Every structure is written in C-alpha cells, then in structure tokens.
Amino acid sequence: MWDRIEPLMPADPVRGRRWADHRRTLEAIAWKYRTCSPWRDLPEELGPFQTAHKRLIRWALDGTWERILAAVLAVADADDDVGWTVSVDSTVCRAHQHSADARRRGRPRFEPEDHALGRSRGGLSTKVHLASDSQARPLSIHITAGQTGDAPAFEGIRVPRRGLGRPRTRPAIVLADRPYSSRAIRGHLRRRGVRSVIPQPADQSGHRLRRGRAGGRPPGFNAETYKERNAVERCIARLKQRGGLAMRTDKLAVAYRAALHLAAILIWARR
Template identity: 80%
Template sequence: MSVRLVITDAMWDRIEPLMPADPVRGRWWADHRRTLEAIAWKYRTCSPWRDLPDEVGPFQTAHKRLIRWAVDGTWERILTALVAAADADDIGWTVSVDSTVCRAHQHAAGARKRGRPGRAEPDDHALGRSRGGLSTKVHLASDSRARPLALQVTGGQAGDAPAFEAIMTSIRVPRTGFGRPRTRPEAVLADRAYSSRAIRKHLSRRGIRAVIPQPSDQVGRLRRGRTGGRPPTFDAEAYKQRNAIERCINRFEQWRGLAMRTDKLAIAYQAALHLAAILVWARRYPSHGIPLRGCFTCWKA
C-alpha cells in the first residue's frame, strides 16, 4: 500500500527541534515523524484508528501519543513555539475571528458524561445538539495570512459572542528575545454575530480597533435619539480582509476528520486541530527566521 505523506523534509527541519526529548527512564519515544504522519493520515482520511497503514506504525502508538500530548499541553507548546518564531517576521496583526460547525459522527457519542479527573475534558465533551443533530463548534482567530493564532472547541449549539473573550485571551505570542508575549492585535475583524456592546467595550478597553458591522436591528435602535447612543465606526475597506479567517477554516476542513468529528473526547479532537495548525505554520513560514535548538522552551518566557 502506498501512503501519501504530508510532512516534507523542510517542514520537519522546523518541527523536529520542538519535539520532546526521550525520557531519562523507561522506553524511548517511537519515531516522532512517523507518529505525526500516522495521526495526520488518520484525520486527513477520516479513517478508524485500526485502519492505519503498516507504513506509519501501530495505531496504538499514534493514539496514545495524541492523547498524552493533549493532556500535558505538548501540542499547544509546539504550536506556540512556531508562532513565536514567526512573530519577528511576518505575522499579520489584523486578526479575524469566526467559528465553524462540524457534524459529529455517531462514533463521537457515548463517552462518559464526566471527563476523567485531572484531564482538561469538558463534561459535555464539546458536543451539542442543534437542528442538525450532534455537532461541535470550532472558534478560531487567524492572522491576516490565514494562519491560526488561537482555537477553542465548544458544543455546536453555543453562540459565537460568548466565546469571543476566551479566544482573544488565547492569543499569546511569546517574543524570541526579551519582552512580554504579545497579546494585543492592531485590529479585530468579525461578522455581525460579534456586534455587541460588551465585545466593543472589551476591544476599546484594550486599545484594539474593532471592524465589526452592525445587524439591522441594532441600527434601528440607534435611531431613537440620545438613548440609542453614538453609532460605532465601521471601516468597510478593512473589512474585506476578513476573508483570511474563511481561508483558515478551509485549510482545516480539507482534513475530513476535522470537517466531521469522530472523536469521543474533545481534547483528542482539539489536539488534531493543533496538529493541523502546526503543519500550516511549518509549511508556510520561511526557515531562515526560526531558531532551532532550545525553541521548545521559549513559550515559558
């Protein structure tokens, strides 16, 4: 069987220094590159774990690695290190925010109602029931070049606006040198679902320019004289850049296992999203600007 791989040598040169070192005691890690290829193959094809080809190793190794690194935060640290290395060169700080809903397969249901103690797993496993049935909503923030800066999963019935502040808090890009991590974009672009007074106050308080259109019902309320308040400004030309978040979502949904969720655990599904984001940043970022050894610990600064 011929397996199509996705991690090129240039991408692996950027990812390999960020991999955890072999433990001092116990068995050494299986080959990291082959394990990442196995996880990527599973979610690109939306195949069951037991159907993984022999060329990418045992499915038990890939599944255990996905869960273990999701629990201890390794996937997030690798992604943060790649984003931090790109900050000095080409992160576009005009950030777009949006969400997408993915249908949940019947195999995603049936997990225990409460997550295991000590594991960052929500009680509802980020599954919600709406008109279309069980689904999961992925909230995303991307830079102006359609690369993910932060992501979060909730139930499919959850609204966009309640998750906005959590997504903005998750934007945290450490600097490769001295200084605090950068957490404040220059502007935030979002659609009408995010047009609320609380969100505009949150952005204004942090000194971030809001480019959010108003729904027609809010425009009608502003015509009631002084009680309606001052209408917010809206830059229609800057709003055209919001297609970056749509392109970012399209990159994730090219993986069939992300466009349709089959994982019972939310942390497993979110870990797969982090892996897809890691490959996006490793593929599109020029290699000359990434520090190599020691970059895995730069997120702690």
C-alpha cells in the same frame, strides 16, 4: 517542515522505554485526520495505531501540542511573518455517530463536562472558534458544543516572543461579523487600544435609533477593511481540507482539539 518541528518535540524520558520515532508518529496522526479513516486502518509503515492514538491523547493532556504551536508562532513573529490584521469566526462541524458515547467512558483530566458536543436540529455537532492572521493561518483555536453562541466564546490571542518580552496579545485590527457585535466585545477591544471592524445588526441599530440621543453614535465601520475578513474563511477551509476535522469522529474533546492544533502547526511550519 520537519526541520522546523523536530527541535520542538519532547525529549526521550529519563527512565523507561524511549519514545517511538516522533516523525513517523506525527505522520500517522496527520494521515488519520487527513483521510478521516479509523485508527485501526492506519498503514503498517506508520506503526501501530495504539502508539499514535496514545501519543495524541498524552500530549494533549500535558499541553505539548499547545507548546509546539506557541513556539512555531514565536518563530514566525521573530521573522516578522505574522499578519496582525486578525479575523475571528467559528464553524460548525458535524459529529459522527462514533463520537456520541463519550459520556459513558468517563471524563479524563481537562475534558469538558459535555465533551464539546451539542445537540440541535441537525444532530450532534461541535463548534470550532478560531482567530487567524491576515494570511489565513490560525493564531488561536478552541472548541465548544455546537449550539454555543459566537460572542460568549470570544477570546484574545497570545503570541509568545523569542527571548525576552511579553507575549503579544494586541493585534492592530480585529475583523468579525455581526454575531460578535456586542458592547462587551467592543468595549474590551477599545480599552486595549485595538481597532475593531464589526458590522452592527439591524436590531441593534434600530434600538439605538429609537433611544435618540441616549443611544449614542453608531460604531465606526470601514467596508473596505472588512473585506479582508475573508482570511478567516480561507483559514477554516484549509483546516476542513482534512476530513477528520471537517467531521468529528473523536469521542474526547481533548483529542479533537489536539488534532486541530496539529493542523495549525503544520500550516505554520509550511510557511
């Protein structure tokens, strides 16, 4: 895994102190989110916890984690190892009480106003929206407040190509469950020539029938193809094997999103 990740890591700065060992820093961050331990409990052999925490934040703000994930995806695409039957879904992650006072700490660059924290009956939570390929590996990840709906957060994928060529943004098929059944999403996919397999909720179906001919034909739905949507459920399960992702303890949304990107990088590097 490290042989695939090492060439993608940032080079040492031209001026100033050299970076601490990248491999040890990545292992420290991965250990923290795997065990859901506080930063101060980081083992001594993984270096100072301040180094790992600052590196996580710094590389989140300058886009390093996203660039590494894009590069790993480009290599997989060049090897023809990306399953283009894409499934989309979301999952709610409870927020620990330690992540609740971020608003008093100020808002750094790229940090959303609400810190991607929402309050509902169950308390504070964050919703993770993701798209996975047919082999349960994440293609895109973004986060919102826990009470956010699924359909408004729907977004496309972008897999860069190695060398020349535009990034691939059109999968062969998109599989999604009922919350994504909307005219906007179906129309967007239809205009881009992407086949969608999305069940229609009972209320939408009833409304269409009540309109008679004006309601139009029902959207196509293939039950056998829809069974492949379990890929995104398995992808969510793989991410939530890391306790620090299953329950959010980060005050900043940029830190939590960076940890999700690192987990996706490790999943693709393990292929």
